[in-house]
Amino acid sequence: MTITITAFDRSPDGGKGLARDTRVRWALEEVGQPYDVRLVSLRAMKEPAHLALHPFGQIPTYEEGGLVLFETGAIVLHLAQHHAGLLPAEAGARARAVSWMFAALNTVEPPILDLVTARIHEADQPWAAARLPLVLERLRARLGQLDARLGDAQWLDGGFSAGDLMMVSVLLRLRPSGVLAEFPRLAAYVARGEARPAYQRAFAAQLEVNTRP
């Protein structure tokens, strides 16, 4: 059955791989599934046809036969459960990998998005400079805990999994701020993720969309 995902026709990051379709493309490449992409404009994302697929008017969505999914975490988990390559075989290890998926999205990403809010969306607000240190402090505390757990391991729990795919994707958003570089082990972990051939193909595919004339 053909898999179709949606992505920005022009990503706000211009193709740096930070739009969330990159996470789904990466998962599809890891499990070796071909896919089609339907590009959506910022305007069309808020219209009824797209809202029927994604209640919050975002990308990516996932269509496969009659199945429609939204939320990157759910799409990656669906792929990981139905194809080999993103979850270990043993039941306990699978559940732990899923813990890391949720940790990436619900525990590590929120303070990273707070930084994006503070530095970009609220950059011109009168409180921006005074508030930034507080946002950075909370973020560094969280990253310090992640760094302590990862230690010198290659991946979060045994071999590469959907948990790492999501954590690397979330941490990548930090790079433009310079904060990732403050944690050399996390920076090296992210670099290992980016070095995977599946990530490289996913990145190239989203970049191609964003650099078309």
Next chain:
Amino acid sequence: MTITITAFDRSPDGGKGLARDTRVRWALEEVGQPYDVRLVSLRAMKEPAHLALHPFGQIPTYEEGGLVLFETGAIVLHLAQHHAGLLPAEAGARARAVSWMFAALNTVEPPILDLVTARIHEADQPWAAARLPLVLERLRARLGQLDARLGDAQWLDGGFSAGDLMMVSVLLRLRPSGVLAEFPRLAAYVARGEARPAYQRAFAAQLEVNTRP
């Protein structure tokens, strides 16, 4: 195999059910699994023994035989996958329910936590009053989308699922602010969740811990 979760020895909310162990207790009650609780102090949560279970020093954790899980979303999903009562039988409907779990935690909860940050953690900061309207505006936009999708349905997608358990739990955090009441259909949805006998048992169990002399 005995299931053991961790919870605050004294919850910061004093037993209003907002601590995340309530979500896991609710799931355990829905699937009819007995469980033990190990209470942890705020101080002990940051010590090595607890950090070995939960890298971010939080509650709840989940232990079952040799398996250790953290992240509420992962624990609830684990229970839902291994016991009847929280996911529909049909594969597509199961995947959609998981979409709603991720939507609750990654799309709806972040702007709710932003409000908690603005109203509580940053309440005494000089920018608090000026920034609050912006935080509320973002939150109301997100809730409006959720309200539009739910419409007059009882639950988000067919029968009650782990997606509803998580969404109701996330929305409950809004009630003290008064914002939930601005969306009567969402408020009624939350009330339907709270009325479930399994939720009532979970709420009573966490309250009992927090009102012991």
